[in-house]
Amino acid sequence: MGKCEYCGSDVDLPFVCRYCGASLCVDHRLPERHDCPNLFRARPPEAGFERPLPRSVSRRRLSIGSLTRREFRDIIVAWVALSFCFSTAYLSRPHLFPFYFMVSLVTLGLGFIAHELTHRSLAGRYGCAAEFRAWPMGLLLALTFALISGGRFVFAAPGAVYVGPKTIGYGGPTRREIGLISLGGPLSNALIGIGFLGLSPIPGVIGLIGAVGFRANIWLAAFNLIPSGMMDGHKVFSWSPKVWAASAIPVWAITVASYLH
Secondary structure, X not given: OEEOOOOOOEEOOOEEOOOOOOEEOHHHOOHHHOOOOOHHHHOXXXXXXXXXXXXXXXXXXXXXXXXXXXXXXXXXXXXXXXXXXXXXXXXXXXXXXXXXXXXHHHHHHHHHHHHHHHHHHHHHHOOEEEEEEEOHHHHHXXXXXXXXXXXXXOOOOOEEEEEEEEOOOOOOOOHHHHHXXXXXXXXXXXXXXXXXXXXXXXXXXXXXXXXXHHHHHHHHHHHHOOOXXXXXXXXXXXXXXXHHHHHHHHHXXXXXXXXXX
C-alpha cells in the first residue's frame, strides 16, 4: 500500500514514473498527468499544440465525459454576461430590457453552450483532456464594448475550452485535430443560427426569438472565425487556409447580409 505523490490517494500497486521516479496512481501515471518535471524527456514539443492548459487548472479535476463544478460555474457566468451584452441596446428602455434579456438567455444560451460543448466533445473524441474556463479579461472586454457601442458590437470571447495533452499515450493533438476541434464551435453556431432563421417568419414572440437567435448565433460564428489571436479561426487557418476560407467566407457573408437587411 502506498500513496500517489500527485493526488495523495491510496494505491495498492503504485506506478513508478520512469522519468522522475514518482509513485503514482493509475489516473496520474502518465508524465502529462502529474506535471512531470522531466516531461521534455518523454516527448518532443508538438508544433501544432498552441493552447496548453493554464497552470491554474487542476488536472485532477479534468473530466471528458461530464462538466466539473467549476466548469458549470464558469459557463453560467459567461452565458449570463454574454446575454446581458446582447441586450444592452435596451438598457435605455427599462420596460423592454427584461424581456430581451430573457430572449438572449434562451437564444444565445443555446448557441454558446453548444459552441463550447462541441469543442469539448471533439477534444474528448481525439483522446484529449478538455475543460472550459471563463476569461476575466474577455468578460470585461465584452461588457465594455457592449456598453460603449450600445449593443452594436459584442466582443464574444468570455471564455474558452482549453485542450490538454492526450489522456492515452503521449503527445498533444495534431494540427489537423486542433483545426477540427476549433472549427466545430463556430459551425455549431452557424447551424443553430440557420435553425432559428426558420422560426423568424412566424408572427409574434416566436418570430422575434427566431430573428434574435439567428443574428446572435451567426455573429458568434463569424466572430470566432476571425483568423488571429486566440480565436478559433486562427487554429483553423493554421491547419488549412482552404478549410478556413470555405467556412468563414460564407458565414461572414450571411452575417453582413443579416445586418444590412
